[in-house]
Amino acid sequence: MGFTVAIVGRPNVGKSTLFNRLVGRRVAIVHDTPGVTRDRREGEADLLGLAFTVFDTAGFEDAGGDSVEARMRRQTDMAVEEADVALMLIDARAGVTPLDRHFAEHLRRRNAAVILVANKCEGKAGEPGLYESYGLGLGEPVPLSAEHNEGMSDLFDALRPYAEAAGALTPEPEPDFAAEDDATGPAETPERPLRPLQMVVVGRPNVGKSTLINRLLGEERMLVGPEAGLTRDAISTEWSHKGRSIRLVDTAGMRRRAQIDDSLEKLSVSNTIEAIRLAEVVVLVMDAAAILDKQDLTIARMVLDEGRALVIAINKWDVVEDRGEALKRLSDRLETSLPQARGLATVTLSALIGKGVEQLMDEVLEVHRLWNRRIPTSQLNRWLEEVIANHPPPAVAGGKRIKIRYMTQAKARPPTFVVFASRAEELPEAYQRYLVNSLRDTFKLVGVPIRLFVRGGRNPYVDKD
Numbered sequence: 001m002g003f004t005v006a007i008v009g010r011p012n013v014g015k016s017t018l019f020n021r022l023v024g025r026r027v028a029i030v031h032d033t034p035g036v037t038r039d040r041r042e043g044e045a046d047l048l049g050l051a052f053t054v055f056d057t058a059g060f061e062d063a064g065g066d067s068v069e070a071r072m073r074r075q076t077d078m079a080v081e082e083a084d085v086a087l088m089l090i091d092a093r094a095g096v097t098p099l100d101r102h103f104a105e106h107l108r109r110r111n112a113a114v115i116l117v118a119n120k121c122e123g124k125a126g127e128p129g130l131y132e133s134y135g136l137g138l139g140e141p142v143p144l145s146a147e148h149n150e151g152m153s154d155l156f157d158a159l160r161p162y163a164e165a166a167g168a169l170t171p172e173p174e175p176d177f178a179a180e181d182d183a184t185g186p187a188e189t190p191e192r193p194l195r196p197l198q199m200v201v202v203g204r205p206n207v208g209k210s211t212l213i214n215r216l217l218g219e220e221r222m223l224v225g226p227e228a229g230l231t232r233d234a235i236s237t238e239w240s241h242k243g244r245s246i247r248l249v250d251t252a253g254m255r256r257r258a259q260i261d262d263s264l265e266k267l268s269v270s271n272t273i274e275a276i277r278l279a280e281v282v283v284l285v286m287d288a289a290a291i292l293d294k295q296d297l298t299i300a301r302m303v304l305d306e307g308r309a310l311v312i313a314i315n316k317w318d319v320v321e322d323r324g325e326a327l328k329r330l331s332d333r334l335e336t337s338l339p340q341a342r343g344l345a346t347v348t349l350s351a352l353i354g355k356g357v358e359q360l361m362d363e364v365l366e367v368h369r370l371w372n373r374r375i376p377t378s379q380l381n382r383w384l385e386e387v388i389a390n391h392p393p394p395a396v397a398g399g400k401r402i403k404i405r406y407m408t409q410a411k412a413r414p415p416t417f418v419v420f421a422s423r424a425e426e427l428p429e430a431y432q433r434y435l436v437n438s439l440r441d442t443f444k445l446v447g448v449p450i451r452l453f454v455r456g457g458r459n460p461y462v463d464k465d
Helices: 015-023 068-082 098-109 127-136 152-165 177-182 209-217 263-277 294-305 323-337 357-371 377-390 429-442
Strands: 004-008 041-047 050-056 085-091 114-119 197-203 235-241 244-250 281-287 309-315 345-348 404-411 416-421 451-455
Touching: 004 015, 004 068, 015 041, 015 050, 015 085, 015 114, 041 152, 041 235, 050 152, 085 098, 085 127, 085 152, 098 114, 098 127, 114 127, 114 152, 197 209, 197 263, 197 294, 197 357, 209 235, 209 244, 209 281, 209 309, 209 357, 263 294, 281 294, 281 357, 294 309, 309 323, 309 357, 323 345, 345 357, 377 404, 377 429, 429 451
Parallel strands: 004 050, 004 085, 085 114, 197 244, 197 281, 281 309, 309 345, 416 451
Antiparallel strands: 041 050, 235 244, 404 416
């Protein structure tokens, strides 16, 4: 993983704001409510040319047992253990609090490498808190303002010794001009590795999304428990499955819009929707006790409307009694409510015990392959001739038939096709559905959204008279 940095501190001191500043974009949710961040978030940071992995963590809470706060605390402790150095933030405007002192002592006992950061130091209001922070015994504090991008060069200087110790800052090698002169041919260009497959896990609250992510990763990376709505951010994690690099994204549960009146929950749902828009494959997790309810269908349609590949995961399958009836109910609902993605991949599993998880990943890789598929133009037009011969387009006003002249695939991701026809605007939607369904059956494009556009004009591959 290279050089790693964990951002820690009590709730509401600006950890997520600093995280967003370091990664260069607004990734983590920032809100005035304390304790917004609950899971450990990972991002690739760049600070004045220093590249490193940064962890955003939940706020340090003085809690024990198995409460949500205690589980958040354990996640933060894990991040500190894995990191080369921890940035302990305090709110300079609020001054040093008893909780700050408690956790400064906690970090000292763990023998962690710590840099003290006094955040919100813009202007003079933070000066008393900055001077007071010397008493925490964590060395000289770094004054900065994450929100206003002030003090980043001081933070770089503080990180430099740790980066050098980790081998993240090494001098650039001197160019060997003689070797360049002796070269007899062009240098080989290394193959570019495949980009990570962006896999986003979505669903209603408390259906087991985070449990599934933890099962895939083989570690307790995401906060889980019986409480609904534990996940608030869209949390991404790099992972590899059968040699394929995958970026797993856990998301907040999505309730019906009418039930959402909290501003923080609205931010969480917006974060989930943005994750869907950036996804390649979306895994919609459902509770086996309530398969494809109205909200599940709403989420599925949103995924398909965005053109993402969709896999349905029925979780908690180990507790279902009448499995045959449950599968029939699911099939009937898919047939009537999601005809635009006929043949959707559906996997039954138990994330808690790990049963069916391997089959889920097989389906994810397969649907991703179909979502990326390109069909040669020659094959498309041979198929087009056959389907038109079997079922010609209907006649329009005046008794004249629509002539479909040519077809091409404009792009993949999702498969998108363009049909050139006379009177293009009059080609009925029912006939367009006929073409899409035939495309799906003939070229085995099951379970992925297909887009079809009808355009007027002549076949560009035929010479004009």
